[in-house]
Amino acid sequence: MKRGVAVLTFPGSNGDTDALHAFQDQVGIAAELVDYRATSLAGFDAVVLPGGFSYGDYLRCGAIACFSPVVDALRAFALRGGPVLGICNGFQILMEAQLLPGALLKNQSLEFRSEWLHVRVESGNTPWTAAVKEREVLTLPVAHGLGNYYADPNTINRLREGARIIFRYCSATGEVDSDSNFNGSADNIAGICNAGRNVVGLMPHPERASDPLLGPTDGARLLRSIEMFLAVTA
Amino acid sequence: MTEMVWRVELVVLPKDGVNDPQGEAVKGGLDKLGHRTIERVRVGRHLQLDIRGTSESDVRAQVNLMAVQLLANQVIEQSSISAMSVLKSGEATG
Numbered sequence: 143m144k145r146g147v148a149v150l151t152f153p154g155s156n157g158d159t160d161a162l163h164a165f166q167d168q169v170g171i172a173a174e175l176v177d178y179r180a181t182s183l184a185g186f187d188a189v190v191l192p193g194g195f196s197y198g199d200y201l202r203c204g205a206i207a208c209f210s211p212v213v214d215a216l217r218a219f220a221l222r223g224g225p226v227l228g229i230c231n232g233f234q235i236l237m238e239a240q241l242l243p244g245a246l247l248k249n250q251s252l253e254f255r256s257e258w259l260h261v262r263v264e265s266g267n268t269p270w271t272a273a274v275k276e277r278e279v280l281t282l283p284v285a286h287g288l289g290n291y292y293a294d295p296n297t298i299n300r301l302r303e304g305a306r307i308i309f310r311y312c313s314a315t316g317e318v319d320s321d322s323n324f325n326g327s328a329d330n331i332a333g334i335c336n337a338g339r340n341v342v343g344l345m346p347h348p349e350r351a352s353d354p355l356l357g358p359t360d361g362a363r364l365l366r367s368i369e370m371f372l373a374v375t376a
Numbered sequence: 377m378t379e380m381v382w383r384v385e386l387v388v389l390p391k392d393g394v395n396d397p398q399g400e401a402v403k404g405g406l407d408k409l410g411h412r413t414i415e416r417v418r419v420g421r422h423l424q425l426d427i428r429g430t431s432e433s434d435v436r437a438q439v440n441l442m443a444v445q446l447l448a449n450q451v452i453e454q455s456s457i458s459a460m461s462v463l464k465s466g467e468a469t470g
Contacts, residue, residue: 202449238449245451252397292394292452326395 143372146172148186150216150232152207153178157193157229157349164349165190168362171369178210188225188269188368189216191232193285193347203246203288204234213239225269225368226341230286233333233343242336242343243301244293250326254287258358259324261332261346262312265305268335270342272367272374279316280309280360282346284324289345291327291334298328309333309344379428381464382435388448388455389420423447426463435460 147165151158158175165173176183183189197206207213213235220226220241228236236242249255263271263278274280293301301307309332311325312318323330325345333344351361390396398419406414425442429435439457448455 201446205446205449237451243451245449247395247452248397250395250397252401290395290397294451326397 143172143187145174145185146187147174147368148176148183148189149173150189150191150212151175151177152194152196152210152235154196154198155192155194155231157231157347160347161190161192161229161349164352164362164365168352168359169365169369171372176212178207178212180212181215183212183215183219183224186219186224187372188227189219191216191226191228191235192349193230193232196231196235202238204231204236204238207231207235208239217241220336220338220341223338223340225371227270227368228341228343229347229349230284230289230345233345234288236341236343241341242334243297244291244334246288246345247290247292247326248288249286249290249324251324252287254285255289255324256283256285257324258283259346260312260314260316260322261309261344262316262318264307264310265335267305268308268339268342268367269371270364270367271308272370273363274367277316279312279314280364281358282348282351282361284346285350286325286345289325289327291329291331291345293328301331301334302329304337306335306337306339307331307333308335308342309346379430379466380462381466382427382429382432382460383463384425384427384435384439384457385459386423386425386439386443386447386455387420387458388423388443388453389418391452391454394452420453428466432460 310330348361399417403417
């Protein structure tokens, strides 16, 4: 392994130090904050786009962040198969940058929802799910006003057929139903991956479910996946 | 070629078929105020761009490209120019 995980920081990102702490202190893997003006991601093994309100959500969430110099480096990194994880606003940036399909609308309830909930792991085989099993139920927090995943029916079919829906909102016992779909997302989608399966985006915050001092730690297990993945592939 | 400055009013709205909870909430509010005649509300954005161009079609082409590249999310939004007018007649630059 080289430099470990690059946690990108945009103006308005607020989940960057939480992610850094989770990787360094809970998972025990090298991680660094990388400024949005950086033009290279050389030497890093994985990249994380953290949560927050980059550029104040101006125009659309994540729209302006796409034009940061570091996103050019990110595209090349992703094209070469490098593992990329987008958390919440990070997921939004990945979609605006067209590294993941679809878009995020306002939550059906129009409320900003900040709460613990459950997601089911629908599909593995990504660098970010190596430590969890398919059909496992994870307890994670969400905190967003625009998490309502939308894509046209053809895209949703492609995601289903390609096993690219990675996480779905579910009940505590793993039922994927309308009751557990708290934000109106198509097909209860909480996270997806790209065709190459190296880029994953999800709305819940694994970095906020990593420290036993603060509550459930299923998030640390997700993040530990990248350490397992890198150990095997390095 | 003479370059002029055009003021373009661009309207960005959710595509038909995309759920618009904001629009539904606004409709609900109007309904509570006693306005029962509303069939549908869609909420979007209005951008005003002052653009240099050589002709109306030149400016329209520029704006359409900008809409695709940034101003409207092509997955969930549609955009249209609702009005455009010459702000400043230019001097010949040819």
